[in-house]
Amino acid sequence: MKKYEVYKNIRKRAVIMGLPISLFALMMTSVIGSLLLIIFSFSFLVIICVFVVNASLYVSLTHLTKNPALLHFKKVFPQTISNKKVTQLYYE
Numbered sequence: 424m425k426k427y428e429v430y431k432n433i434r435k436r437a438v439i440m441g442l443p444i445s446l447f448a449l450m451m452t453s454v455i456g457s458l459l460l461i462i463f464s465f466s467f468l469v470i471i472c473v474f475v476v477n478a479s480l481y482v483s484l485t486h487l488t489k490n491p492a493l494l495h496f497k498k499v500f501p502q503t504i505s506n507k508k509v510t511q512l513y514y515e
Contacts, residue, residue, distance in 0.1 A: 441485050441488065442484055442485065442488055443488065446484045446487075446488065449484070450477075450480065450481060450484060453476075453477060453480055454477060457473040457476065457477055460473055461473055
């Protein structure tokens with residue numbers, strides 16, 4: 424008799440090949456573009472460069488997925504802007 428495990432990671436994002444769906448779509452767009460480049464240029468150097476570019480793109484995207492703090496920029500503006508005078512209360 425088969426045993427089935429309960430899937431507990433229901434709130435996590437969908438991942439394909441270690442990438443979220445949007446980054447996976449970017450990767451597949453790059454792969455399709457590189458295939459078109461390989462088809463219309465018959466140079467061995469172009470084929471090697473395309474493989475290197477796609478591999479480096481995949482590695483960089485997976486690195487950004489695992490470390491999202493690399494693209495986290497500090498917010499410049501506050502969430503709310505007010506004309507109220509701030510009175511500071513000092514408790515001793």
